Amino acid sequence: MAQQPVFAPWDDPTQTPLITFQNVTKRFGDFVAIDDLTQHIYEREFFALLGPSGCGKTTMMRMLGGFETPSEGKISISGRDMNKVPPNKRAVNMMFQSYALFPHLSIYENIAFGLRRTDMDKDAIDARVAEMLKLTRLEKFARRKPHQISGGQRQRVALARSLAKAPKLLLLDEPLGALDKKLRQDTQFELMDIQEKTGTTFVIVTHDQEEAMTVASRVAVMDEGRIIQVATPDAIYEAPNSTYVADFIGDVNIIEGKATRKGDKTHIAWAEGQPDIIGSTTRDFSEGQTCHFAIRPEKVAISPDKPDAPNALHGKILDIAYLGNISTYHVELPTGHIIKAQTANTRRLARRSLTWEDDVWVSFTDTAGVLLDR
DSSP, X not given: OOXXXXXXXXXXXXXXXXEEEEEEXXXXXXXXXXXXXXXXXXXXXXXXXXXXXXXXXXXXXXXXXXSSOOSEEEEEETTEEOTTOOGGGSSEEXXXXXXXXXXXXXXXXXXXXXXXXXXXXXXXXXHHHHXXXXXXXXXXXXXXXXXXSOHHHHHHHHHHHHHTTOOSEEEEESTTTTSOHHHHHHHHHHHHHHHHHHOOEEEEEESOHHHHHHHOSEEEXXXXXXXXXXXXXXXXXXXXXXXXXXXXXXXXXXXXXEEEEETTEXXXXXXXXXXXXXXXXXXXXXXXXXXXXXXXXXXXXXXXXXXXXXXXXXXXXXXXXXXXXXXXXXXXXXXXXXXXXXXXXXXXXXXOOOOTTOEXXXXXXXXXXXXXXX
């Protein structure tokens, strides 16, 4: 069977981006919300803007939608400068967190609302609404009002309405924020499915790391108006470019030390009387340079006896977080550092061999962590 080509237009220099931010700065008085930002987003991408509150992700989205104008720089869509184009003249639609459905209109009429303001005839509108109802699996709810359906269904109505006019670009502002965790997870897969079927470019704003990692083709991690790193979810997780990104995405242990190169390995002196941590990296660290060793808890093993591993540190179990499928052990080292180690709960809890206050060893390979210079 022929292999599916990998979707990665950002790696192909012949591809023209759909959206270009070119040296864009946005100020509100003295406050700089977006700071000299340059970024390309490609057609058919599901692009996630991820970051804490106030990092500039919503401002970036509002500028794409035409609700804010850059103070400096240029935003173009399909090669056209958007700085003077009003929101209603852009091939862009925005789906808000509140869904903003009309309570007095049926689901059918809510989806048809924007189409009735175009020069489409009635049959074409009916056909398009039917297509959107089918796409979002809402056919049997067409005659109901928004208050007669569930939160997850209302979310799909808002999505169907946003897609009805076939925008080139759909902006989603925290679209799943109002849903409970289980429904949110189900809806994430629906969103991906709909995005793939329609081929529309989606840009989503979220502060939920798990959501960004699930739905996006690429994730842009933002802080204080800047994009710190843009990469595929697996690259962001496995190869963060800074302690900020490592710490923001998922759980991580970060140990600071001084680097020394020995052959093809880097030794990190991190505490008096403790063995060096041995790591592998392609980054060049000068002798004695401060570095940060970041390692994910699931890559740290925990055992009662000293293992034969390149890195083994002795400590005591301080805390255990039981999450059903996994347990996270917080192990305190003699230096006061806390290292988190994660194990899959493949056996019943009563048979767990390690408990609070136990003396244990945490260990990891020399390739399990990432060495960072900032």
